[in-house]
Amino acid sequence: MTKPESEWTWKxxxxxxxxxxxxxxxxxxxxxxxxxxxILNKELCIHCGLCYIFCPDMAYNLDAEGYxxxxxxxxxxxxICSKECPTRAITMVVEEE
Amino acid sequence: MIExxxxxxxxxxxxxxxxxxxxxxxxxxxxxxxxxxxxxxRRGAPVVAFCRISDEPIRIRANIYEPDIVVVLxxxxxxxxxxxxxxxxxxxxxxxxxxxxxxxxxxxxxxxxVGVVNAAKIAMEVLGLPITNTTMLGSVVKASDLVKKExxxxxxxxxxxxxxxxxISAFERAYQETVVIQ
Amino acid sequence: xxxxxxxxxxxxxxEAVKQANVDVISAYPxxxxxxxxxxxxxxxxxxxxxxxxxxxxxxxxxxxICIGSEATGARSFxxxxxxxxxxxxxxxxxxxxxxxxxxxxxxxxxxxxxxSIWNDHSDAMMIRDCGWVQYFVENGQEVYDHxxxxxxxxxxxxxLFPVIINMDGFVLSHVIEPIELIExxxxxxxxxxxxxxxxxHPDQPITMGAFALPAIFAETKKAQxxxxxxxxxxxxxxxxxxxxxxxxxxQPVETYRAEDAETLLLTMGSIGETASVAVDQMREEGRSVGxxxxxxxxxxxFEALKQATLHAKNLxxxxxxxxxxxxxxxxxxxxxxxxxxxxxxPSVYNFAAGISGRDVTPFDFIKMVDKxxxxxxxxxxxxxxxxxxxx
Numbered sequence: 210m211t212k213p214e215s216e217w218t219w220k221x222x223x224x225x226x227x228x229x230x231x232x233x234x235x236x237x238x239x240x241x242x243x244x245x246x247x248i249l250n251k252e253l254c255i256h257c258g259l260c261y262i263f264c265p266d267m268a269y270n271l272d273a274e275g276y277x278x279x280x281x282x283x284x285x286x287x288x289i290c291s292k293e294c295p296t297r298a299i300t301m302v303v304e305e306e
Numbered sequence: 307m308i309e310x311x312x313x314x315x316x317x318x319x320x321x322x323x324x325x326x327x328x329x330x331x332x333x334x335x336x337x338x339x340x341x342x343x344x345x346x347x348r349r350g351a352p353v354v355a356f357c358r359i360s361d362e363p364i365r366i367r368a369n370i371y372e373p374d375i376v377v378v379l380x381x382x383x384x385x386x387x388x389x390x391x392x393x394x395x396x397x398x399x400x401x402x403x404x405x406x407x408x409x410x411x412x413x414x415x416x417x418x419x420v421g422v423v424n425a426a427k428i429a430m431e432v433l434g435l436p437i438t439n440t441t442m443l444g445s446v447v448k449a450s451d452l453v454k455k456e457x458x459x460x461x462x463x464x465x466x467x468x469x470x471x472x473x474i475s476a477f478e479r480a481y482q483e484t485v486v487i488q
Numbered sequence: 489x490x491x492x493x494x495x496x497x498x499x500x501x502x503e504a505v506k507q508a509n510v511d512v513i514s515a516y517p518x519x520x521x522x523x524x525x526x527x528x529x530x531x532x533x534x535x536x537x538x539x540x541x542x543x544x545x546x547x548x549x550x551x552x553i554c555i556g557s558e559a560t561g562a563r564s565f566x567x568x569x570x571x572x573x574x575x576x577x578x579x580x581x582x583x584x585x586x587x588x589x590x591x592x593x594x595x596x597x598x599x600x601x602x603x604s605i606w607n608d609h610s611d612a613m614m615i616r617d618c619g620w621v622q623y624f625v626e627n628g629q630e631v632y633d634h635x636x637x638x639x640x641x642x643x644x645x646x647x648l649f650p651v652i653i654n655m656d657g658f659v660l661s662h663v664i665e666p667i668e669l670i671e672x673x674x675x676x677x678x679x680x681x682x683x684x685x686x687x688x689h690p691d692q693p694i695t696m697g698a699f700a701l702p703a704i705f706a707e708t709k710k711a712q713x714x715x716x717x718x719x720x721x722x723x724x725x726x727x728x729x730x731x732x733x734x735x736x737x738x739q740p741v742e743t744y745r746a747e748d749a750e751t752l753l754l755t756m757g758s759i760g761e762t763a764s765v766a767v768d769q770m771r772e773e774g775r776s777v778g779x780x781x782x783x784x785x786x787x788x789x790f791e792a793l794k795q796a797t798l799h800a801k802n803l804x805x806x807x808x809x810x811x812x813x814x815x816x817x818x819x820x821x822x823x824x825x826x827x828x829x830x831x832x833x834p835s836v837y838n839f840a841a842g843i844s845g846r847d848v849t850p851f852d853f854i855k856m857v858d859k860x861x862x863x864x865x866x867x868x869x870x871x872x873x874x875x876x877x878x879x
Contacts, residue, residue, distance in 0.1 A: 214700075219707040219714070224648055225587035226708050227686045228695035325496075325664050332494030332666045339665045344520075344606060344658035344845060365761040367659050368849040461494070 239266060243286025245301040247279050253298035260290035260299060307360035308452060309370045313389050314379035317349040319439025322465070323379065324355035326443060329461035330453045331359045339364045352387050359452060373397060377446055379438045381426065390416050400449045400484070402426055402438055407487040421449030423484040432476040433469075440466075440473040444480030455481065490734070491669045497628035497660045498523035500667040501567075501593055504635035506537045507675050510591075511562035514542035514553035518572040519605045520657035521595040525567065547572040551579035551590075558588040558650075559696055561687035563639065566590065569657055570597035570611045577615050583650045584619030585712065586696055589642030589682075590650040591635065592620075595657040596757070596808075598844040606845020607657040609757065609808035612785075613818045619712055621651040621719060622786040624757045628665050630783075631655045633736060636670075636679050641726045643682050647719045654785070656758040658845065670734060678733055716787050723784065740789035742781045743796050745771060749778030751802040751857055752834070756782045756819055759806065759841075759848050766853035777857055782819065790826045798827065803834040804860040806853075810840045816872030824870070835869035846876060 223229055247260075254276060261269040261277045268283040269290070279290065291299040310327065314320030321342045328340035340357045356370045372392040378384060378401035390399060397418050402425035403410050411420040423445045425438040432441075440462065447455055458477060463470040495503075501524050505513065513532065515525045532541040540557075544550045547568050554564040568576055573594055583590050598604040599611055612622070621641065625631050631653060638651035655661060686694055700708055723740065731737030744764045746752055755763050760781040770777040780796045780803075782789070797803055807817020815821040820838035827833040837860035842848040856875055863871050 214704040217704055217707055219710040222704075222708055222711050224685055224715075225696065226585070226698070226700065226711075228698050229686070231693035231695075328664045329494040332492070335492075337666060338494065339663055341658075341663040344662060364665070366765050366850065367663075367758050367762050369847050371849070 238282055239285050240268075240280075240282045243281075243284060244304055245286040245288060246281060246284065246304050247286070247288070247290050247299045248302050249276065249278065250298045250300070251276060253296045255296055255298075257295065259293045259295065263289050263293045265289060307358055307362070307364065308374045309372070310357040310359070310375040310377060310446075310452075311370050311373040312355040312357070312377045312379065313383050313387055314353055314355070314439075315349075315383070316351045316353050318379050319437050320353055320355040320379055323377065323439040323443055324357040326440065326458065326461050326465065327357045327446065327453065328359070329465075330457040333460055334453060334457045336361060336453075337364050339367075343369065352383055375400065375446065375450055375452070377442055378402065379425070379442050384410070384414065390414055390418070393418060398449050400442065400445050402442060402445075407485050411487065419449070419486060419488055421445055421484050421486040423480045425480055428476055428479050428483065432479060433472050441476040441480045444477035445484040448481045448484040449486050490671065492666050493669055494664055494666050495628075496523060496662065496664050497631055497655070497667075498595075498662065499527050500628050500632045500669075501635065501655070502527035502531065503669065504632045505565050505591075506531055507670070507672060508565075508591075508635050508639050508679060509563065509676075509681070510537075510539055510565045512540045512542070512554065512557035512564040513566070514544055514550045514557070514564065515566045515568065516544050516547050516550050516572060518547070518569050520597055520607070520661045521567045521569040521572070521593070523661065524593060524595070528565075547576040548579060551576045551583065551592075554590045554592075555579060555583050555586065555588055558583070558590050559586065559688045561682060561684040561689075563643075563682045564588075564590045565592070567593040567595065569595045570599050570605075573611045574599060574614060577618070580615050580618040580620065580650075582697070585708070587648040587712075587715075588650055589639070589648055591638045591642065591653070592650065593631070593635075593653045593655060595661045596654050597657040604844045605657075607659050607808075608843050608845070609654070609818075610810075612652070612654045613809045613811070616786070616818060619649070619716060620786065621647075621649050621716070621723070622654060622784075623652070624654045624783060624785055625660070626758050626760050626781070626783070628660060628663065628667050629736070630738070631660065632667055632669075633730065633734070633738075636675055637726055637730050637738075639682075640679050640729075641719070641722055643684075644722050644726070645683075645685050647715075647722050648685060649716060649719060654757065659758050668734075674733055678730065720787050720789070723787075738783060739792065740782070740784035741792035741796050742783060744779040744781070746778030746780055746796060746800075748776065749800055750776035751804060751861060752778050752780050752797060752800045753853060753857065754780045754782070754797070754803060754805045754819070754823065756785065757808060759808070762848060762850055763806070763853050766850035766857075769850055770854060770857065775857075788822060788826065793823065793826050794830065797823075798830055798833055800834040802861055802864050803836045804857055805836055805838045806842075806848075806856065807838060807840045808842050810843070810874065816840070820872070835864045837864055837868075837870070838872040839875040840873075841875040843874065852876065
């Protein structure tokens, strides 16, 4: 688990400032940036996967039932999925406090 | 340390001459250095090249202002460049010319030893080209005994490959035909 | 036995790159570095060297490719001069920040304008702070030797820095002189294959060149600074090992007839050899003059410089570049900074000489020593002037 940048001393930094832990950006919670979140109406969903393709943060995952669901840990609430959805199955709703 | 200055025209091989002389000296186990007068190469323009030869490592990297030997690869330069500039009192001038050494010496107004050969004629007859660089080296060796004749063969072979033999012939003919006067 | 051969210094440099078993060469030709690149492209094309030769469209790309190839663990080489180095400057900082031990030969040349192709150190001084190990060599043998020394040093896991060999353009690059070539078996022993600490490889993904927020950048800079300073021990160690192999021992600062000298000349690069001739001439006249030569420019050899200079009364520093509008020449200002804290130290008089290929003869050094001694005597103790300028 990567520790916050502000806690590293100069002696601990790997040579050349390389990041040795692959994919450690996954720790980064971009989900708390959002003010809107996508809600899927499963009755309208045709499983086309356009939301998955267009999501700039790769927040969408396929669930066991065959629906693409946004992982709210990463979803920034940009609304691109909702715009692109051909059946208007995704609605952006205000995130509660 | 012996310092040699070559005068030629861009493309005539003054730099090659200086280099081959240095290479022959190094091949003999001496220390030597050769370098052009640095700058954009301009075919036909008067150029100079320099060579130093010594039994000790050479430390000086400046141009040569007071040469022991001056070599002139193109007779037309005798009239337009002061080739004797800075030449040491006991220095030697070796030049190509159709004229006699006495006449050349008189026109240069020098008291130095002068060696003359018609290198342009030899180069045309042996190489089929008016390039006098290797020819004039034969003349330098005759006039100065600076480096042994045989020491030029390896650098000539490496530089010229299959036309090395022709260059060695031109060198040899210049060695035979050079006339030196005190 | 080592083979002693007469050859152009640029060709010797290229031969050394071949003998060092370099994997990737990426360079853009520019005067006076051209002969190195030409010769390397020829030997790669002839199959005499198993390396990738990249013909790039600019020096910026040349260094970018070296950074990429070195990051994968390939031993990489480039060389340039003046404006080429200027175009490459951005990437030089990246190579050192990523700690990639690339080797670059800079055939030093004046930065335009006016346009000039001749030799001085303005190009090297432009990237003085780029974080590379930086040597200034004095002759062709040193260029050849330092190719092996640089890779052995840079690739050491306690170092991991890119290295610049500064060699004077034309004055070294275009000169034919004897070079002692080292046998391949000895080189292979001295310089084993590169074993990178970190490398880009699909089997073990890592990130190189990520950005750093203000919260961590200062720590990265200190890590780099401490590592470059700490490389001094390895620099000396590698030179010692090289000397044991060849008999040619190098030092960060070298002196010539300096021990008891009242006035010291200080030079960097090939003019040091000519200066030593001037010192001999002045000694013959009974003058107390010696010579100090800086070979290692980064990390700066503070201790060695102090040891070599503090006893003197006058220190005449010959720069090959001008810090326009600044304190004079860059070498002099570093030298002054290095000895500033010492209670007893020489006065430093500074000349910029040999600017853009202006010839510097032994006589010129004598004139500079004369002038500096008079100026210091008259109280102008820290003067600076560009030598030999027509008024």
